[in-house]
Every structure is written in structure tokens, then in C-alpha cells.
Amino acid sequence: MAHGLYPKPPDLRGQRTQKLSDGELFWIIENGVRFTGMPAFGGTGEHGSGDDSWKLVRFIRHLPQLTMEERMEMDRYNPKGPDDRKEEQEENDFLQGQPVQQKPPGAHHH
Numbered sequence: 001m002a003h004g005l006y007p008k009p010p011d012l013r014g015q016r017t018q019k020l021s022d023g024e025l026f027w028i029i030e031n032g033v034r035f036t037g038m039p040a041f042g043g044t045g046e047h048g049s050g051d052d053s054w055k056l057v058r059f060i061r062h063l064p065q066l067t068m069e070e071r072m073e074m075d076r077y078n079p080k081g082p083d084d085r086k087e088e089q090e091e092n093d094f095l096q097g098q099p100v101q102q103k104p105p106g107a108h109h110h
């Protein structure tokens, strides 16, 4: 979603974000940033507002130390597009010993 947004969303691992206090991060998550793409995530959720936003504050604090394993775990929760699903299908077919679909010669882009 960040593409084409102005102002650009910050890199949450960076100084600009990490030097904000926990309270400031919490406030921004709850209220958003006016006149930008940053929406407000506050409101009355199942546990009342606040809980999830404090979890997000801790998440943002953890981002600079994110391990490769955690990154891959997060990747698995990302929505999948048709290309990802096709690739996954091909991997499963291959693992189950099915012949891999060959592209006809000359079908690739230049």
C-alpha cells in the first residue's frame, strides 16, 4: 500500500520512529496521522481499544531485531496473489513427483 503515497510511510525500524516514546507510538496508532495515508487503528474492539495498539508498540520496538525466522513466519501470513499460488502449486506437484509443466519454447518475455 505504501506505493504512491505522499508523504511516504516511514521505515518503522528507523531512527525517526524508534526515537518516539512508547506513548507517542501508541497515540499515533490509535489516532492515525491527519492528512496522510496513516489511518487510525483505535476504536472499540473485542477487548476495548488499546490492547492491540500496545501490542503493536511492542511489535514496532522489536522490528530492528527481527530475525530471519520471524520474517519468514510473517511472510506466511501475507495474502497470496495468483502468482504465489501458482508457484506453491508447482512446488507441491514437484514434491509429489508430478511432471512439472514445461513452458513452450519462446514463451518467455524479453
Ligand code: HEM
Pocket (backbone or CB within 6 Å): 001, 002, 005, 006, 007, 008, 009, 010, 016, 017, 018, 025, 028, 029, 033, 036, 037, 038, 039, 056, 060
Ligand atoms: C498495523 C499497521 C500500522 C502501524 C502499527 C503503523 C504505525 C505507524 C507509526 C507508529 C507511524 C509514525 C512513525 C513515524 O512518524 O516515524 C506511522 C506513520 C505513517 N503511516 Fe502507519 N502504521 C500502520 C499502517 C499504515 C497503513 C496501512 C498506512 C497507509 C496505507 C500507513 C501510512 C503511514 C504514513 C503515510 C505515515 C507517515 C505520516 C507522516 O508523514 O507523519 N500506516 N505509522
